[in-house]
Amino acid sequence: MSRLEITVLLPAKNEEIAIGSTVERILSLYPGAEVIVVDDGSTDNTGSIAEESGALVIRHPYSKGNGSAIKTGLRAATKDLVVCMDADGQHRPEDIGALLNKMSEGYDMVVGARDHEGQAGLHRCLANGFYNRFASWMVGHKIGDLTSGFRAVRRRKFLEFISLLPNKFSYPTTITMSFFRAGYSVAYVPITVLQRAEGSKSHINLWKDGLRFLLIIFKVGTLFSPLKLFIPISFSYLILGIGYYVYTFSVDHRLSSISVFLWSTSVTVFLIGLVSEQITQLLYKDR
Template sequence: MPFTEVGAPSLSIVLPAKNEADGLSLVLPRLKSLYPLAEIIVVDDGSTDYTASVCAAQEVIRVPHPYSQGNGAAIKTGLRRATGEIVVCMDADGQHRPEEIELLLDKMATGYDMVVGSRNKSGQASAHRGLANALYNRLASWMVGHKVADLTSGFRAMRRSRALEFISLLPNGFSYPTTTTMCFFRAGYPVAYVDIDVQSRLAGTTSHVRLWKDGMRFLLIIFKIGTLYSPLKIFLPIAASLFATGTGYYLYTFLTMSRFTNMSALLFTSALVIFLMGLISEQITALMYQDRSGH
């Protein structure tokens, strides 16, 4: 059933915004025209421009932050404020086309809990960021055991009840897309990707993402969520590397000095301890999900 019809699953559209009044003035009228029954929420993350007046003129819900708390904090505020069964998150800077929300919703109607708009190479802000995102996608795909087509895309539709399960894990800054993607995959909730056409940012606006600082943060988030949901994916390769190094060093010292050295013993012991830590972490994770499911 189309989301524009009465009786369809309720829809909330959340737009985190920090000084994006120009973008909102273009995006909000299109959203209201396409989805007159949707709940449109602009989370004003400490803006100093005329975001408030734009929201008032368009008669949408504005939830203000008293100061800038970050993109992730704005998304969390929007999820808590939303009442729709389905929540669409999108940027307020004009990069995401309201007309493509229908692509996400149509895909969700086939049984998915989250659908993400996947950008092509031309949709990346720069060549460096495109290469970084390709690395993140590969690493995240290995961590969760599924293909991650676009880890950092902020254009996505989610079942609100599912997203709220992980809201405490979302960072206040960047990147909430990374966390939600990996959490949904590792929790076993079906995730799909659809191709989207990302527009250029409006003239005079700049991205709030800092390449190096936020890039390292993305990597830490990947490892954090991976450790939380699949610890052996982290611990086992480290243990195997230490064991292989210890074996190689032992063979070298045995052939050259006919000795088993303390260094070999340390490497073997470290490999065993890390492997056992991984097993214990895996059991803790299993128990955590067992409690959550009520079994």
């Protein structure tokens, strides 16, 4: 495994406590690996410590977000096989091997899936469970961990969707759903998540970033599988129109204009979804 040509990409912001040991452990396991640390506007010694530990460091002059750091690292990577992982000490470099072993079976992306013990609190575990189920319905495949940042992926296929990736923390959501919708092979392997290094803190805001995750699911779902969203909405208007018609007919023996409006809205929403579905096919005409 140590001879594999891989790039290990670590976005980092104020992670001077854990970054050095993380880089050293990666290089001890994979001496020939290209380790890229994207210093996302840190105000501590993250960049210099990463350099001293043997990583190639790319510095953002100010903080642009986790997703932006990933995009910067992907553009700079020289290997086709890229492993993305956190720099805060939670992801074990020893688990890289499990991802690479699965990749050797012909997968385009392998994601490290956390169990409930690896989630940062019950509230986040419940939220991630909801995101996983909702996104699984959107793409028609079981998604084991939608928000995990620990994954191995083929760089050239990752780059196909780089313009879609947000600059903040929801890049795993976007790339996971994009790969499934594009028909690429995605697998999940269980990983062990450690406690965050003492003194290191999460940069994710549960409510603000949780809402962003949900909006990203809708955005990517609308982009890649619009009928999954438009048909339920259209059907809801149809049922409401029928229900209101039954009510007005039983009370006043008449057809209400509201029922007509609901039915016409149902048809309009369905047609918009149908046209959107045809447009999405153009995204894949060269793939």
